[in-house]
Amino acid sequence: MRLDKLVSHVTGLTRKEARALIKDGRIRAGGALVRDAAFHVTPDVAVTLDGEPLGDAGPRYFMLHKPQGVISATHDGEHMTVLNLLDEPHVEKLHIAGRLDIDTTGLVLITDDGAWSHRITHPGRGCRKVYRVWVERDIDPALIDVFAKGVMLHNEKHPTLPAELVLLGGNECLLVLQEGRHHQVKRMFASVDNRVTRLHRERIGDIVLDPELEPGEYRPLTPEEIASVR
């Protein structure tokens, strides 16, 4: 069977999405990295996604309330990482579905299910992320239209996708993004000559940061939360 067909079949992703995973170097067959979607796999060959056997039972899903000063990375020589906050076996098998900057707080989703996290992070999926933002100067209501139309960020070829801005008064707002470019919220406000002073992610898709979780705490996702990412 073709590799892209097998990956699509086992994960439930479309063929196109399966090809993207293969191209990104996340798929191995028989231990070897394969970037050719047409590669022929036989049933005796073990296929893995991000190191995890495809079709293996028991994927894990967590939400964590990220505090400031913690890095959204799996390893860092200098700072505490999000994975250091988890008291779980084989944390090295887990990855983060959508990183936050070191000074951003809030909702981080962690899993070993690469297909699931792909549905959150792939821009074509339009998974909405809600950020609470505080900026240096009061927000001009005209910015609602500007962000809804999309802004051109420095060194980018395409404007941002339509984003929803909800004014909360003064220098505070909610910003709803359907993509996750590098430092996107900070760069969007910089493009209109304002500066983010505090940033907190409240929600990803239908998954809301549990108010019971203090910064640094985490819990497994409920079956409903897991299933909400389609």
Ligand code: URA
């Ligand atoms: N946008 C940013 O600028 N930083 C984050 O951490 C997340 C979104």
